[in-house]
Amino acid sequence: MRQDDGAEFISASLGRTQKGRVSLAHYYTEPSHTFAEYLLVPGYSSTECFPANVSLRTPLVKFHRDEEPALTMNIPMTSAIMQAVSNDTMAIALAKQGGISFIYGSQSIEAEAAMVSRVKNYKSGFVSSDSNISPDTTLGGVLELLAKTGHSTMAVTEDGSANGKLVGIVTSRDYRVSRMSLDTKVATFMTPFEKLIWADADETTLTQANDLIWERKLNMLPLIDKNQRLRYMVFRKDYTDNKENELELTDSNKSYIVGAGINTRDYSERVPALLAAGVDVLCIDSSEGFSEWQRLTIQHIREEYGDTVKVGAGNIVDGEGFRFLANAGADFIKVGIGGGSICITRETKGIGRGQATALIDVCAERDKYFKETGIYIPICSDGGIVYDYHMTLALAMGADFLMLGRYFSRFDESPTDRVMVNGTYYKEYWGEGSNRARNWQRYDLGGSKKLSFEEGVDSYVPYAGALKDNVETTLSKIRSTMCNCGALTLPEFREKAKLTLVSSTSIVEGGAHDVILRDKLGRD
Ligand code: IMP
Numbered sequence: 001m002r003q004d005d006g007a008e009f010i011s012a013s014l015g016r017t018q019k020g021r022v023s024l025a026h027y028y029t030e031p032s033h034t035f036a037e038y039l040l041v042p043g044y045s046s047t048e049c050f051p052a053n054v055s056l057r058t059p060l061v062k063f064h065r066d067e068e069p070a071l072t073m074n075i076p077m078t079s080a081i082m083q084a085v086s087n088d089t090m091a092i093a094l095a096k097q098g099g100i101s102f103i104y105g106s107q108s109i110e111a112e113a114a115m116v117s118r119v120k121n122y123k124s125g126f127v128s129s130d131s132n133i134s135p136d137t138t139l140g141g142v143l144e145l146l147a148k149t150g151h152s153t154m155a156v157t158e159d160g161s162a163n164g165k166l167v168g169i170v171t172s173r174d175y176r177v178s179r180m181s182l183d184t185k186v187a188t189f190m191t192p193f194e195k196l197i198w199a200d201a202d203e204t205t206l207t208q209a210n211d212l213i214w215e216r217k218l219n220m221l222p223l224i225d226k227n228q229r230l231r232y233m234v235f236r237k238d239y240t241d242n243k244e245n246e247l248e249l250t251d252s253n254k255s256y257i258v259g260a261g262i263n264t265r266d267y268s269e270r271v272p273a274l275l276a277a278g279v280d281v282l283c284i285d286s287s288e289g290f291s292e293w294q295r296l297t298i299q300h301i302r303e304e305y306g307d308t309v310k311v312g313a314g315n316i317v318d319g320e321g322f323r324f325l326a327n328a329g330a331d332f333i334k335v336g337i338g339g340g341s342i343c344i345t346r347e348t349k350g351i352g353r354g355q356a357t358a359l360i361d362v363c364a365e366r367d368k369y370f371k372e373t374g375i376y377i378p379i380c381s382d383g384g385i386v387y388d389y390h391m392t393l394a395l396a397m398g399a400d401f402l403m404l405g406r407y408f409s410r411f412d413e414s415p416t417d418r419v420m421v422n423g424t425y426y427k428e429y430w431g432e433g434s435n436r437a438r439n440w441q442r443y444d445l446g447g448s449k450k451l452s453f454e455e456g457v458d459s460y461v462p463y464a465g466a467l468k469d470n471v472e473t474t475l476s477k478i479r480s481t482m483c484n485c486g487a488l489t490l491p492e493f494r495e496k497a498k499l500t501l502v503s504s505t506s507i508v509e510g511g512a513h514d515v516i517l518r519d520k521l522g523r524d
Contacts, residue, residue, distance in 0.1 A: 032354030074098030080405035081261035095256035098247030105261030120278035134160030135187035263441035319365030339384030342431035363398025396497035431456015
C-alpha cells in the first residue's frame with residue numbers, strides 16, 4: 001500500500017539529502033476507510049451454526065504457536081483506559097461478563113493501585129457501598145444522589161463515608177416526596193440501626209447472607225465489622241446475577257481479572273505498586289505508540305520482571321508501527337489514532353488513519369509476523385466503535401479484541417455522574433486529552449509535563465442502563481452475524497469473512513428508507 005515510486009527526485013528548491021536527492025512524503029495509494037464503509041457478505045452456514053454454539057474466547061497476550069496464551073478473555077471486549085470509563089466498579093461488572101477493564105492511569109499511583117486492589121479483593125455478591133449519606137443529609141440530597149446513581153438503597157453512616165459507622169438505611173419506602181419538605185434530615189426518616197437486620201462481615205458467607213435475605217424477606221443485608229463499621233452490602237437483586245455469570249473471568253483464586261494503564265514516565269514506581277495490588281495485565285496508555293518511550297518502558301519491565309509481567313502497547317496505525325512494538329516485546333498491540341468518539345487529534349494535529357484500514361493493515365502484518373516467527377501477537381482495535389455491528393466488522397477484519405470507551409461510559413457502572421436534561425438521562429464522558437482529564441503523560445513527547453493543547457472533548461452520552469443487559473444484546477448480535485458467515489469461533493470468523501466496501505448511496509439503502517415511521521406520525 002505504501003507508494004515509494006518517485007518519492008525521491010532532484011530539486012534545488014526543496015531540502016537536499018546528503019546525496020543531493022530530495023525525499024518526498026510517502027503516499028498511501030488507498031484512501032483510509034472506517035467501519036461504517038464496510039459490510040459483511042454472508043457465507044454458507046450449517047445447521048451447527050446457531051448462536052448458542054458460538055465461542056467468543058480470544059487471546060489477550062502473545063503466545064507461541066505450540067503453546068496456549070497465558071491470558072485469555074471469554075468475550076472480546078476491554079474497557080478504555082479512561083477516567084470516565086474504567087474504575088473498579090466497571091472492572092468488576094465487565095469481568096463478570098467475561099471481559100477486562102484497564103483501570104485508568106491518569107490518577108495517583110496509590111489511587112490506581114487501590115482500585116486494582118478493590119477488584120482483586122472483591123467477593124462476588126458483596127458490594128461496597130457507593131451511595132453514602134450521613135444523618136444530616138437532607139431529603140433533597142437523597143434525591144440528588146438517587147438521580148446521579150440510580151441506587152435507591154442508601155447506607156447512612158455517621159460520617160457519610162463508605163466504611164463509616166452504620167447508623168441506618170434509607171430506601172424509597174422511607175419518604176414521600178409529595179408530603180415532605182426537601183429540608184427534612186435523613187435522621188428523622190431513615191430506618192435506624194436498631195431496627196436493621198445485619199450480619200458479621202468476617203463470619204458470613206454469601207450463601208448465608210442470601211439465606212438470611214430470603215428468610216427475613218430483605219432487599220439488602222448490610223455486613224458490618226466488630227465496630228459496627230459498614231463493610232459490604234448484599235442485595236437480593238444480585239442473587240440471580242451471581243448465579244448466571246457463566247463467562248466470568250477469574251484467576252486461580254477466584255478473583256476477577258483486571259488490567260491497568262501505565263505511562264512512559266513513572267513506570268519504575270507505578271508498575272511495582274500495581275503488581276503488589278495484584279494486577280493481571282498492564283497496558284501503556286499513549287496517544288501515539290510508535291515511539292522510543294514505549295520501547296524503553298517495555299525494556300524496563302522485561303529487565304525487572306522478565307516475561308512474567310504482561311504489557312500491551314500502542315497505539316499504532318500501520319504495519320511499520322506494529323513491527324516496532326512487536327520487536328520491542330509488546331504482549332498485545334493496540335490500533336487506532338484519531339478515531340475515538342471524544343477525540344479531536346485528527347483535527348488538531350492532522351495525524352491518524354481511518355480505523356478499518358489501519359486495522360486491516362496491522363492485522364495483515366500480525367499474520368505475516370506469525371508465519372515468520374511462530375509468535376501470535378493479539379491485536380486490539382481501540383476507538384471509533386459506534387454501533388454494535390462495528391464490533392463485528394472489527395473482529396472480522398482481524399481484531400482479537402476491542403477497546404471501548406463511549407460504549408461503556410453509558411452504563412450504570414461507569415464512574416461518571418448521570419444527569420437529566422429535558423427529561424432524558426445522560427452520562428458524562430470526557431477524553432483523556434481534554435482539559436478535564438489533564439492526562440499529560442498520555443500526550444507528552446518528552447519534557448513538557450502539561451497538556452499544551454487539547455486532543456479530546458468533554459461531552460455527554462445517552463444513558464443506557466446496566467452493563468450486563470447491554471453487553472448481552474451486543475454479543476447476541478455478534479454471535480448471530482458470525483453464524484450468518486458460517487463461523488463458530490473468532491479465528492474461523494476471520495478466515496471466512498467476506499467484506500465489501502459500500503457506496504454512500506448503498507449506506508442509505510441499508511437503513512429504513514422511503515417509508516414514514518409510525519412514531520413520526522404520532523401513532524402507536
Ligand atoms: P471510543 O470508544 O470511540 O469512545 O474511543 C475510546 C478511545 O479513544 C480510548 O480507548 C483512547 O484510545 C482514545 N482516547 C481517549 N481519550 C482521548 C482523547 O482525549 N483524545 C483522543 N483520543 C482519546
